[in-house]
Amino acid sequence: MSKNIPYKIYLKEDELPKQWYNVRADMQKKPAPILNPKNGKPMTLDELSVVFCRELAAQELNETDPYIDIPGEIIDFYRMYRPAPLVRAYYLEKALGTPAKIYYKFEGNNTSGSHKLNSAIAQAYYAKKQGLKGVTTETGAGQWGTALSMACSYFDLDCKVYMVKCSYEQKPFRREVMRTYGANVTPSPSNTTEIGRKILSEYPDTNGSLGCAISEAVEAAVGHEGYRYVLGSVLSQVLLHQSVIGLEAMAACDKYEIKPDIIIGCAGGGSNLGGLISPFMGRKLKGEADYRFIAVEPASCTSLTRGTYAYDYCDTGMICPLQKMYTLGSSFMPSASHAGGLRYHGMSAVVSELYDQGLIEAVSVEQTSVFEAATRFARIEGTLPAPESSHAIKAAIDEALKCKETGEEKTILFGLTGTGYFDMYAYQQYNDGTMSDYIPTDEEIMKSIDKLPEIK
Amino acid sequence: MSKNIPYKIYLKEDELPKQWYNVRADMQKKPAPILNPKNGKPMTLDELSVVFCRELAAQELNETDPYIDIPGEIIDFYRMYRPAPLVRAYYLEKALGTPAKIYYKFEGNNTSGSHKLNSAIAQAYYAKKQGLKGVTTETGAGQWGTALSMACSYFDLDCKVYMVKCSYEQKPFRREVMRTYGANVTPSPSNTTEIGRKILSEYPDTNGSLGCAISEAVEAAVGHEGYRYVLGSVLSQVLLHQSVIGLEAMAACDKYEIKPDIIIGCAGGGSNLGGLISPFMGRKLKGEADYRFIAVEPASCTSLTRGTYAYDYCDTGMICPLQKMYTLGSSFMPSASHAGGLRYHGMSAVVSELYDQGLIEAVSVEQTSVFEAATRFARIEGTLPAPESSHAIKAAIDEALKCKETGEEKTILFGLTGTGYFDMYAYQQYNDGTMSDYIPTDEEIMKSIDKLPEIK
Numbered sequence: 001m002s003k004n005i006p007y008k009i010y011l012k013e014d015e016l017p018k019q020w021y022n023v024r025a026d027m028q029k030k031p032a033p034i035l036n037p038k039n040g041k042p043m044t045l046d047e048l049s050v051v052f053c054r055e056l057a058a059q060e061l062n063e064t065d066p067y068i069d070i071p072g073e074i075i076d077f078y079r080m081y082r083p084a085p086l087v088r089a090y091y092l093e094k095a096l097g098t099p100a101k102i103y104y105k106f107e108g109n110n111t112s113g114s115h116k117l118n119s120a121i122a123q124a125y126y127a128k129k130q131g132l133k134g135v136t137t138e139t140g141a142g143q144w145g146t147a148l149s150m151a152c153s154y155f156d157l158d159c160k161v162y163m164v165k166c167s168y169e170q171k172p173f174r175r176e177v178m179r180t181y182g183a184n185v186t187p188s189p190s191n192t193t194e195i196g197r198k199i200l201s202e203y204p205d206t207n208g209s210l211g212c213a214i215s216e217a218v219e220a221a222v223g224h225e226g227y228r229y230v231l232g233s234v235l236s237q238v239l240l241h242q243s244v245i246g247l248e249a250m251a252a253c254d255k256y257e258i259k260p261d262i263i264i265g266c267a268g269g270g271s272n273l274g275g276l277i278s279p280f281m282g283r284k285l286k287g288e289a290d291y292r293f294i295a296v297e298p299a300s301c302t303s304l305t306r307g308t309y310a311y312d313y314c315d316t317g318m319i320c321p322l323q324k325m326y327t328l329g330s331s332f333m334p335s336a337s338h339a340g341g342l343r344y345h346g347m348s349a350v351v352s353e354l355y356d357q358g359l360i361e362a363v364s365v366e367q368t369s370v371f372e373a374a375t376r377f378a379r380i381e382g383t384l385p386a387p388e389s390s391h392a393i394k395a396a397i398d399e400a401l402k403c404k405e406t407g408e409e410k411t412i413l414f415g416l417t418g419t420g421y422f423d424m425y426a427y428q429q430y431n432d433g434t435m436s437d438y439i440p441t442d443e444e445i446m447k448s449i450d451k452l453p454e455i456k
Numbered sequence: 457m458s459k460n461i462p463y464k465i466y467l468k469e470d471e472l473p474k475q476w477y478n479v480r481a482d483m484q485k486k487p488a489p490i491l492n493p494k495n496g497k498p499m500t501l502d503e504l505s506v507v508f509c510r511e512l513a514a515q516e517l518n519e520t521d522p523y524i525d526i527p528g529e530i531i532d533f534y535r536m537y538r539p540a541p542l543v544r545a546y547y548l549e550k551a552l553g554t555p556a557k558i559y560y561k562f563e564g565n566n567t568s569g570s571h572k573l574n575s576a577i578a579q580a581y582y583a584k585k586q587g588l589k590g591v592t593t594e595t596g597a598g599q600w601g602t603a604l605s606m607a608c609s610y611f612d613l614d615c616k617v618y619m620v621k622c623s624y625e626q627k628p629f630r631r632e633v634m635r636t637y638g639a640n641v642t643p644s645p646s647n648t649t650e651i652g653r654k655i656l657s658e659y660p661d662t663n664g665s666l667g668c669a670i671s672e673a674v675e676a677a678v679g680h681e682g683y684r685y686v687l688g689s690v691l692s693q694v695l696l697h698q699s700v701i702g703l704e705a706m707a708a709c710d711k712y713e714i715k716p717d718i719i720i721g722c723a724g725g726g727s728n729l730g731g732l733i734s735p736f737m738g739r740k741l742k743g744e745a746d747y748r749f750i751a752v753e754p755a756s757c758t759s760l761t762r763g764t765y766a767y768d769y770c771d772t773g774m775i776c777p778l779q780k781m782y783t784l785g786s787s788f789m790p791s792a793s794h795a796g797g798l799r800y801h802g803m804s805a806v807v808s809e810l811y812d813q814g815l816i817e818a819v820s821v822e823q824t825s826v827f828e829a830a831t832r833f834a835r836i837e838g839t840l841p842a843p844e845s846s847h848a849i850k851a852a853i854d855e856a857l858k859c860k861e862t863g864e865e866k867t868i869l870f871g872l873t874g875t876g877y878f879d880m881y882a883y884q885q886y887n888d889g890t891m892s893d894y895i896p897t898d899e900e901i902m903k904s905i906d907k908l909p910e911i912k
Contacts, residue, residue: 006469007535013462079463080547080838091536109565111840111875153835173629173880177840179887180831180880375636379609382536384567384633419567421877424629424636431635 134158215317233269242275340387590614671773689725698731796843
């Protein structure tokens, strides 16, 4: 059987998904509604449309339609870099000496370097369709900003990116890619917004955070006619767009009769994990199949494993809707020693609810062990992975080694969200032996959790 | 017809080439023999085996076998990143409004970022098979060094890379990728070799050159037991390995009945151009088909269009075999304002001979026009191209625009050798408007051509 499975499975173009899958439709207990920060009541479509494009706002609130058509213009763009291959990690299996079969869904074969493009193009499309001039956003590791720049360039939209300051400094070349695609890039916190000036005056030496960059981007959108804010993770609309990852992976698995036992994804805001697992979760929810799902977090930023499940602000500036999620508190800032992405304080409402229902497991892994796994993977499987993706690699290797001990021939599927070509500063730290691990103390975490808003 | 052609053509694994194609076997007039610099006589296999691995030396001298089996271990490695897609540039065609059909063979979907890996893995394989400890090499833009690091890591060989100084400084992250794969990287010229020290004392402010880095790498190999020198371009063995590009492209064309009229490749040392065109040239030589072949050079380093066809040293240190080629002279150093690769002083003997026979055309393009084409391509087709590859893009766009004028529906195939993710320093110059063009004067070129060795 396995002899007929190619090393890389590329679906044919006519096998590509034509609809996104909305896992909320199949959840009996839905995620809690998002609330208006001004009055604590569920956000209406009209209220949400002030921040987001109207059709994206509708997708955000849609809990009933399991399938949503992908517009033809978006499918056209997907064809540029999709299908993404489902790769059998033969070489890694051999090197580990494991009886497990390891597959990874590789989303890095595009210039943004990650899966982020799947949602960026959708959000740019709806913005263009609504006749907007442009969009604003934040970027942490830089993948989302790059993806959005590419998408905006395609639809000729203005693109303003607030880039978390430490990333801006560590990744000057990410900035250049965005500029090459015509985007405006500002390090955050900046003097260009009120919230940025406020944060700078309180914390002049801050490295920035995603929450803070989000606040600046929202302010820049709400304050300008013809602009809306777009976000690359956390939101349910983003998980919807990212379901293309899981749908393709599932189609490839079905085609070759591959039955994953364990599905692993790195988890920051939850966009990749949610997108990868959604269609499989749908089958699990309907009792058609069973899988173990594992979310992998950095030990320095652990919303699922050490956070609390409560309503919180999505942004440091407290202007976005409130969302019930596993969170470390919107004022949580990961240590400067944390090198990769996955630095968001909270987790997607969908992923949070599924985790709370016991349908997803979560583990946290330390940074140096992640880069060790990354380097090992690069040398064995060829591709130099993004630090974020390498969290999933680390967990997949750990599971494969458990199989080696027990002799079980499990099938492991993990999401390789992207490449690390713009993360060489972090690799350099690892190569030089100057990279450190950092686990926040309970006190540090409680300090930001204590600031959660009070919602009855 | 064209409706059935997918946007990206991926061959199936069993359609991948199992043999390389050696175009010299089908050339009536062969390239001139390589000569021993010590006595001016044709190099024997034994002499050549002091510098290169024996099997590679044999390939270098092989002018008779049209097909050479690709060893299974190399095919295994090729499977990690091949097949490389043949992409129809639908979006570019539409944006140009041309009746021409444009295809590109994309070799950038691997961590080395270019086609260089095709030969790196072959050279590492033969070195391992011969029981060597390691290999030495030079790298200019960094793609070859990265590719060789990956290949050596796969076969557990020591890898010493001399990196042209200006690239080393402009591309610190390239260096880190090589280190991640376990390579040793030294900026060239360096104090670690005799020739490096000599050049530094004569030209203390030099930016380095490929010829000089080659000399250092050769010295480092010849002086160490268990080491050999490997080279990423120019050599006939490299063109042999790179024929996998053309063979795949031809198989994909044949499968979908695509008949290229014009085949375009960027040309530095000739490895990509030679590899891409070889099998098509074979058909042309046998009268089975006809094509226009266009080599595209940077205006700042024009061995074909402004060089002379003569025996020359392959390296500044004059220790490599002498090769008859189109050359600017081994002491030619491209201007520091030249940003990308394609900075070698000479051209592959095979490409040179084909050019001399009138079977290949050559054009030169200026740097800013190349980056203009690169940025345009990135925004339209998604992928951010390497500066080297963008020379071919520029020429392909020019040919497509000619078709627009004449109304001809020509089919254009070009080689997209790689991605520009490690070339953002150059893109930044372009984005900032600080990039300049430089065309050497006749006097400058004559100065280095005057130093050509005298061979009767």
